[in-house]
Amino acid sequence: MNKNDHLFLVDGSGYIFRAFHALPPLTRKSDGLPVGAVAGFCNMLWKLLADARDTSVGVTPTHLAVIFDYSSKTFRKELYPEYKANRSEPPEDLIPQFGLIREATKAFDLPCIELEGFEADDLIATYARLAEEAGADTTIISSDKDLMQLVTPHVSMYDSMKDRQIGRDEVIEKWGVPPEKMIDLQSLTGDSTDNVPGVPGIGPKTAAQLLEEYGDLDTLLARAGEIKQNKRRENIIAFADQARLSRELVTLKIDTPVEDDLDSFKLEPQNGPKLIAFLKAMEFTTLTRRVAEATGAEASDVDPATVEVAWGAAARGPDLDEGDAATPETATANDSDSGQWTPAALARARAEEAASARIDHSAYHCLRDMEALDAFIAAARETGVVAFDTETTSLDPMQAELVGFSLAYQPQDGKAAASGPIQAAYTPLIHKAGADDLLGGGLVENQIPVDEALARLKTLLEDPSVLKIAQNMKYDWLIMKRHGVEIESFDDTMLISYAIDAGVGGQGMDALSERWLGHKPIAYKEVAGSGRSAVTFDFVDIEKATTYAAEDADVTLRLWQALKPRLAADGLVSVYERLERPMVATLANMEMRGVSVDRQILSRLSGDFAQGAAALEDEIQTLAGEKFNVGSPRQLGEILFGKMGLPGGTKTRSGQWSTTAQKLEELAAEGLELPGKIVEWRQLTKLKSTYTDALPGFINPETDRVHTSYALASTTTGRLSSSEPNLQNIPVRTAEGRKIRTAFVSQPGYKLVSADYSQIELRVLAHVADIEALKKAFADGLDIHAMTASEMFGVPVKDMPPEIRRRAKAINFGIIYGISAFGLANQLSIPRSEASEYIKTYFERFPGIRDYMESTKAFAREHGYVETIFGRRAHYPEIKSSNPQVRSFNERAAINAPIQGSAADIIRRAMIRIDAALDEADLTGSMLLQVHDELIFEAPDDEVDATIRVATDIMENAAMPAVAMKVPLKVDARAASNWDEAH
DNA sequence: TAGAAAACGTA
DNA sequence: GTACGTTTTCTAG
DSSP states (O other): TTTEEEEEEEEHHHHHHHHHHSSSOOBTTTTBBHHHHHHHHHHHHHHHHHHOTTTTSSOSSSSEEEOOOOOOOHHHHHHOOOTTTTTOOOOOOTTTHHHHHHHHHTTTTTOOOOOTTHHHHHHHHHHHHHHHHHTTTEEEEEEGGGGGGGBTTTEEETTTTTHHHHHHHHHHHSSSSOOGGGHHHHHOOBBBTTTOOOOOTOHHHHHHHHHHHHHHHHHHTTTGGGGGHHHHHHHHTTTTTHHHHHHHHHHHOOOOOOOOOOGGGBBBOHHHHHHHHHHEEEEEEEHHHHHHHHHTTTTGGGGGGGGGOBBSSSGTTTTTTSOOOOOOOBEEEOOOOOOOOOHHHHHHHHHHHHHHHOOGGGGOOOOOSSSHHHHHHHHHHTTTEEEEEEEESSOOTTTOOEEEEEEEEEEEEEEEEOOOOEEEEEEHHHSSOSSSSOOOOOOOSSOOOOHHHHHHHHHHOOOTTTTEEEEEEEHHHHHHTTTTTTSSSSSEEEHHHHHHHHHTOSSSSSHIIIIIIOOOOOOHHHOOOOOOGOGGGGOOOOOHHHHEEEHHHHHHHHHHHOOOHHHHHHTTTHIHHHIIHHHHHHHHHHHHHHHHEOOOHHHHHHHHHHHHHHHHHHHHHHHHOOOTTTHHHHHHHIIIIIIIIOOOOOOOTTOBBOOOOOOOHHHHTTSHHHHHHHHHHHHHHHHHIIIIIGGGGGGGGTTTOOOOOOSSSSSSSSSEEEEOOSOOOOOOOSSSHHHHHTTTTTTTTEEEEEEEEHHHHHHHHHHTTTTTHHHHHHHTTOOHHHHHHHHHHOSSSTTTHHHHEEEEEEEEHHHTTOHHHHHHHHHHHHHHHHHHHHHHHHHHHHHHHHHHHHHHHHHHHHHSSOOOOTTTEOOTTTOOSSSSHHHHHHHHHHHHHHHHHHHHHHHHHHHHHHHHHHHTOOOOEEEEEOOOSSSEEEEGGGGGHHHHHHHHHHHHHTTTTTOSSOOOOOEEEESSBBEEEOO
């Protein structure tokens, strides 16, 4: 090795832990072998090696080795038996991956280095020293702070997951001390994850400050008496020896007796087939193809069976000192590539292109005059597809001001299939200079006047022959609608992704970009700041704004290119086109209408609740015998189960006393006064803080109404969610709570109409599981819970004791939730054994339900997802988890999803049709709110009856014609001047 | 000041 | 036992 060489040292052990937690869980499709960290590792190595092949990149490795920990028995353990003693067993899903990562390293033909008695960090330190002596540079692929002490002008670090170089400046920025003082800093702070003691009460900030003042650890310890702060001085004096011990523990050994010569790390050309065999065995299809292309090997010629990838003993790395080996299992080939131009092949190819394309920030345009904007729009229009994104002053589309907008398109070469680089541009409209105060805030020059730009935008956005692409179109749709523009003909990348991947991960742009493009977009807070220093987008510097906004449009277009073909490949086109995309306008209209809320009613209730809570608080403190924060479950638990020594206390997951309402009710049932008062107090304060106090703040000053925001792509099952404010959890169960509903009112001359599905989920269950008894009961209009009770307990429906019916009802709900004895027992406050008996009896009487539940689980295990009756998918990637808790949870969720999701699809179908149906019937009322199985309308007094008829009709027939329900859907509707009475 | 945990409101 | 969002408290930084 010599001067111009560059050694890369990959911290293999550090990487695997970090990747395991940071990357989405991934399992090998054919057998559920967890391989997420291995996949991340292979991608990372391939990227490093790609840079090595590409000489245009600045830093390229000539030598590379991957370093691992051998075992936890190291010389540090001798020095200090407590070292790393607090480490728990690695997660089960990680265990097979230790061995696989070593296999992967070998498949890459890279040296796989480990040494008994030493940690990877010591080997890295030693090799970095050897390289430096040879005059070569070293890059350590790790972000571990323990390695930062090694940074010198010739040794730097690289965080591969954040794509960030870590040099001297970065160390100083992060820790406040230069690399050569990291050892001293760590000696003071210690390290809780490794159980390095340090000095109590000294954190990184204090340590850096002390080292700044005294220079180094020895000086500091020697002159500790001079420290002014009492506690700090005492600690440093008392724990000086502990600091010295810590120093020994954190100092990396640069003279480890390494066995391999640096020259043996020299990079050789890639052995394509060997690597491909491994990657195919792992079922990393994207990377397999990439490697095949780069090495000129033919992937289909390589037989993965030539590598033995086992996840039994052979795959277990020496990272583990003990633990039982899993069943050995040899990997099988699973190559579905046919090479034909099928929708699936197209989707794969597009995803490939998207993942490999580079995003070039320097190519973005900023359109500052009409000529430039016109030219850009004209060119975009040519292609027929344009990505669009608005930049505004607020996340609330009903309050936001339009600050600018970005567009992106990809020029097509008319003759060939080839296409040019994506063109992306930002048009600033009302950016301001300086601070937002009396002096600053003047409009920046050379921005197109808003109305002129809007006029041009309108023709583009309303042109049905140009497809507009947005990420979360509902937001931009609302912004534009408020400016008199109704976007027509659009796709939404968030909704496409949701149709394909609900349950897989987030559907936000950043998540999608990382998932599909392997690119991390500029964070909003990077341009607009965060917390105190945050500014609205109109105060962002135009140059920065351009890069950020144009990138968003650019990324959106790329996502569309990658995702749209997947819809066809996965058979999800109609889910997207019938259940997702039409909801954009439907919901946007509802949000824009808002609902009227009576301030006076809320304010009066607020006062009542405050009075009630204050009185209760006094009683509570008297009963408790001391003043305490009643709102603190921690303090309350201590009083009830500590001071008062009440029996029956249980602890929460984090070890605190549980004080849930259920627990308190139990105590109240024993005749205690205090717990009941707490429950009452909590109810009143909850109602006050969450509803009566908060709701008035959501009244829009311009419209004088409350505009909630519905999230279309946030649930796994297909339900909507509502926020800011959440109008899907307005109280209804208690009399006190219902008072809040009286504040939701119709405008004068109008009524609120509430129409809700009766038992829709049980009806869906009867349909999907095809249960004769249930179908008949619904067809005959029976009381379904009484019927269930009668079947189970042999009691006639007539004169059914309420308690028996209550239990049957709980069981019916339990079935929908993927019943467990534990849950049912909890719900009914009965022993688990009794709950088990109930479930057994239920399944004996309704064996079809058990069959349905079993087949749903089997389907989920096989495919990784379940489907609603309309084909919507909900993914459960952890359904095969080796952790029984996680697995069971996923099984229950998978059982629930087709039921909850089908019901959600049904009401979506109704919502999509209802506006047109009202129009058709010449009705002027409109839909305002959705609460999962209920729709709320506002209709003129004289149209109430007709509105109820239309809504009921549409809702009851919403499944048709796609699905003919085997049970009738029933809707109850009524009208009143407030929501409480209408419901 | 940001995030986790606990609690609780809805279907 | 399913699916959510918001509030308060408390801790860590």
